[in-house]
Amino acid sequence: MYLEAVLRSSAPHAKPTGLILQYGTAGFRTKAEYLDHVMYRMGLLAVLRSKKTKSVIGVMVTASHNPEEDNGVKLVDPMGEMLAQEWEVYATNLANAEEHELQLVLTNIIKQDSINMQQESFVAIGRDTRPSSESLSCAVIDGVTSLDSKFHDYGLVTTPQLHYIICCRNTDGGYGEPTIEGYYQKLSKAFKELVQQAPGCGGEPICLNVDGANGIGALKLKEMESYLQSVLSIQLFNDSSKGKLNYMCGADYVKVQQKSPEGLDMKPAEPYCSFDGDADRIVYYYNDVNNVFHLLDGDKIATLISTFIKELLLKVNLNLKMAVVQTAYANGSSTRYLEEVIKVPVYCAKTGVKHLHHKAQEFDIGVYFEANGHGTVLFSKKAEEQIKQLTQTGATEKIKKAAEMLENVINLINQTVGDAISDMLVIEAILFLKGLTIQKWDEIYTDLPNRQLKVTVADRKVIETTDAERQTIKPPGLQEKIDELVKTYSMARAFVRPSGTEDVVRVYAEADTQENADALAHKVCLAVF
Ligand code: 16G
Ligand code: ZN
Numbered sequence: 001m002y003l004e005a006v007l008r009s010s011a012p013h014a015k016p017t018g019l020i021l022q023y024g025t026a027g028f029r030t031k032a033e034y035l036d037h038v039m040y041r042m043g044l045l046a047v048l049r050s051k052k053t054k055s056v057i058g059v060m061v062t063a064s065h066n067p068e069e070d071n072g073v074k075l076v077d078p079m080g081e082m083l084a085q086e087w088e089v090y091a092t093n094l095a096n097a098e099e100h101e102l103q104l105v106l107t108n109i110i111k112q113d114s115i116n117m118q119q120e121s122f123v124a125i126g127r128d129t130r131p132s133s134e135s136l137s138c139a140v141i142d143g144v145t146s147l148d149s150k151f152h153d154y155g156l157v158t159t160p161q162l163h164y165i166i167c168c169r170n171t172d173g174g175y176g177e178p179t180i181e182g183y184y185q186k187l188s189k190a191f192k193e194l195v196q197q198a199p200g201c202g203g204e205p206i207c208l209n210v211d212g213a214n215g216i217g218a219l220k221l222k223e224m225e226s227y228l229q230s231v232l233s234i235q236l237f238n239d240s241s242k243g244k245l246n247y248m249c250g251a252d253y254v255k256v257q258q259k260s261p262e263g264l265d266m267k268p269a270e271p272y273c274s275f276d277g278d279a280d281r282i283v284y285y286y287n288d289v290n291n292v293f294h295l296l297d298g299d300k301i302a303t304l305i306s307t308f309i310k311e312l313l314l315k316v317n318l319n320l321k322m323a324v325v326q327t328a329y330a331n332g333s334s335t336r337y338l339e340e341v342i343k344v345p346v347y348c349a350k351t352g353v354k355h356l357h358h359k360a361q362e363f364d365i366g367v368y369f370e371a372n373g374h375g376t377v378l379f380s381k382k383a384e385e386q387i388k389q390l391t392q393t394g395a396t397e398k399i400k401k402a403a404e405m406l407e408n409v410i411n412l413i414n415q416t417v418g419d420a421i422s423d424m425l426v427i428e429a430i431l432f433l434k435g436l437t438i439q440k441w442d443e444i445y446t447d448l449p450n451r452q453l454k455v456t457v458a459d460r461k462v463i464e465t466t467d468a469e470r471q472t473i474k475p476p477g478l479q480e481k482i483d484e485l486v487k488t489y490s491m492a493r494a495f496v497r498p499s500g501t502e503d504v505v506r507v508y509a510e511a512d513t514q515e516n517a518d519a520l521a522h523k524v525c526l527a528v529f
Contacts, residue, residue, distance in 0.1 A: 003103050006044065009146040013040035013139050014099055023091035025352040025500030027074025027083075029063050032132035035071050039136045041094045042073050043123070043143020044106065049087060050121035050149065052113055053078050057121075058166040059144075060159050061137045062128040065213075065252035065276040066501075068245040071132050073140070076124075080167030080175075080416025082354040121149040124169065126162035128216045128278050129240055154180070158216050158279035160419030167416045175416075180223070187422055188227035190411035194429040195231055197405055205233040206428055209272040211261045212236055213250030214243040217279030217420055224421065232428060237264040251276040251283045251373050251420070256452060258295055260285060271438040273427075275420040281373040282420040284427070286438045294442050299334035301427060302326065302369035304441055305377060307342055308430045309365060309409065315402035316390055320364035320383050325349050325356045328469045328495050329371040329452075332510055337445040348468040352500060353417060374418035379410050405433075448491060450510035451521035455528050460498035460505050463528070469497040481527040489516045494524045 015037040021028050028038050042059055050057040058076030066072070075083040075091070083091070090109050097105040110117065123144045127133040137153065144151045154162060161183055168178035176186040195201055212218025218239040225234060238249045238261065246253065249261035251274040260266050261274055266287045273284045284296040306324050313320060323345045324338050330348070338346050344367075349355040353374055360366025364383040369375025379387075387410065390403035412429065414422040431441060457463075464474040472479045478496070486492045494509040505528055509521035 003106060005148075006106065006146045007103060009142055010037075010040060010099065010102060013037045013142060015095075015097070017098060020096050021092075023083075023088040023095070025354075026064065027060075027072050028091075028095060029066060029070060029072035029501055031069055032063075032071035032130065032136065035073070035132075035136055036139050038095045039073055039139035040143040041097075041102075042075065042091065043140040043145075044147055045087075045091055045094055045109075046075055046123040046140075047121045047144055047147040047149040048090075048106075048109060048113075048115055049075060049077075049083070050123055051117065051119040052115050054119060056124055056166055056169040058124045058126065058162050059137075059140050060126050060128075060162050060278075061133045061140065062159055062216075062278040063130065064159070064278045064280070065246055065250055068130055068247065069132075071130055071136055073136070076163055076166045078166065078170045080163040081357060082417075085354070121147070122169075123149055123151040124154060124162065124165055125151060126154045126157040126159070126165075128159075129156060129214075129219065130245060130277075156216060156219060158220050158419070158421065160280050160414050160417050160422065161220065163416035164414055164419075180220075184224050184227045187412055187425060188224070190408045191228065191425045191429055192231055194405060194408040194412060195432055197401065197408075198433045198435075200435075201432075205231055206432055207233050207235070207270075208424070208428060209235045209237065209264065209270060210424070211238045211249050211254075211264060211272065211274040212240060213253075213261075213275050213277050214238045214240040214245045214247070215250070215275065215277040215279065216240075217275035217277075220279065221421060232425075237261075246277045250274055251281040254285060254295065255283050255297055255372050259293055260287070269437070269439065273424055276373070279420040280418045282423050282427075283373040284438060286442070288439065294439075295447075296438065296442055297331075298369035298371045298373040298375050299326065299331050299447075300441065300444075301373065301423065302367055302375060303334055303337060303342070303444060304430055305426060306338065306344055306367045307444075308434070309367070309377070309406070310342055310344060312402045312406050312409075313365075316387070316399050316406065318383075318386050318390070320386065322365040322367070323347060323360070323363045325359045325366060325368035327351050327356065327370050328497070329508055331371065331447045331450060332491070332493055333445045333448050341445075348470065350468050351497065357417070369418075373420075373423075376415060376418050376423070377409070377413045378415055384410060448510040449512070449514040449517040450508065451514075451517045453507045453521045453525050454499070454502070454504040455496075455507060455525045456504050457528065460503060463496060463498050463505055465495075465497050470495050472496060478527060482524055485520060485523050485527065489520050492516065492520055494520055496524060496528055
């Protein structure tokens with residue numbers, strides 16, 4: 001009989017007949033006007049998932065770095081991770097059911113997963129600053145309440161803040177206080193303690209310029225500023241008061257265009273960073289004294305963080321297995337540097353946070369970053385316990401101090417998902433502790449020139465890849481053509497993959513010079529047609 005209530009409350013959120021959408025790499029994403037029914041139904045699915053896992057489930061309304069007119073939704077699983085892959089199919093089926101099929105599709109999910117509908121459920125909802133997000137999150141709430149579930153609307157939050165809250169709620173506060181205030185307190189405490197361990201601490205605050213992409217990250221950073229006072233001084237640009245979300249700014253714009261965002265007047269040698277539209281990605285950059293732009297992307301961030309952690313591990317003499325996980329987009333120089341200089345094993349995963357996260361969980365310490373700036377560090381229980389132990393019983397002061405630094409890194413990093421605010425604080429602390437300027441950090445290794453392009457084809461699914469998207473297996477002959485092209489350039493590499501978020505095929509190429517990387521990327525595009 002509860003399903004009758006569902007059908008009644010579904011009417012105002014009716015699905016446009018014939019509209020088909022997919023739960024993609026990061027949930028559903030399309031123009032906001034097509035999403036009302038999807039939101040309502042993801043409210044329903046979150047309740048089922050909550051009953052199934054006997055945990056709090058999150059629903060985040062955002063389309064991240066996509067244009068302001070778009071929106072999207074993704075579910076957050078109990079430990080703050082992405083929705084389990086088996087349930088992505090349920091999400092797609094539910095979103096695509098015509099009104100008269102809704103009851104059947106719901107019943108099938110309940111049967112197939114033996115969901116006890118008497119089980120209590122709780123859904124936590126968050127949204128970004130898009131104009132469409134408020135009414136879309138109301139549609140989620142309508143879905144949740146039509147199945148008589150409890151919920152809490154956290155309102156405007158960054159994606160990683162919602163992931164953090166879900167993890168806190170499901171670990172009885174073990175990960176921290178399940179509030180935004182708790183998030184600020186946890187991160188600012190760890191950041192201050194870390195910075196205070198630097199020899200020259202106590203002087204002027206660290207200065208940083210932040211491009212907030214006119215989004216939620218800017219809003220939340222303003223809220224957090226008072227917690228960081230006297231230690232970190234932030235000059236905020238694109239802070240959402242006037243500008244359009246992600247328009248000519250934000251992490252994705254800077255990474256793809258390889259140039260500075262609009263809305264800030266860059267001063268030579270000063271450090272800048274950009275968040276994306278839901279603040280789960282960050283990239284750094286600066287102009288040198290000749291006004292040449294330099295980008296420090298996810299690969300540079302992964303290198304900085306892994307070097308720092310590796311050095312501390314050597315000091316505490318713990319035998320913990322550490323690895324770095326990247327994607328095919330990782331610059332060849334970064335992979336070489338990590339493997340040959342830092343001597344950490346590097347693994348390549350498919351694009352999309354869930355794939356990297358999953359791989360990183362195999363190690364005691366798994367550092368993962370996509371080149372686009374999404375990443376974090378995962379510490380196993382064993383690693384956390386051994387480090388904690390040493391902060392209390394470390395044989396020497398030096399060991400204790402290094403263990404305390406590691407413990408602060410553990411508390412500062414958002415282990416549930418990549419988090420622009422948390423990553424920014426980790427990076428700033430490391431730079432401060434190591435006495436590095438952004439230029440010095442940049443000089444650790446030199447990126448190979450590279451180019452990303454996209455090609456629109458009739459059906460992007462004709463391209464199938466293997467080897468973590470580095471090789472194509474379909475259509476026949478394409479990989480051979482790419483291999484031939486790559487051979488004609490020095491230090492070259494190229495691959496193509498169907499996008500998981502847009503109806504395009506993406507092309508990536510790198511080579512010894514920018515001209516060669518551009519030329520190779522163009523030729524590979526032509527081979528895709
Ligand atoms: C999504 C992914 C991001 C990935 C991007 C690739 C999450 C939370 N986000 O934004 O990690 O890099 O898609 O997009 O998983 P593409 O498939 O269109 O290249
Ligand atoms: Zn994002």
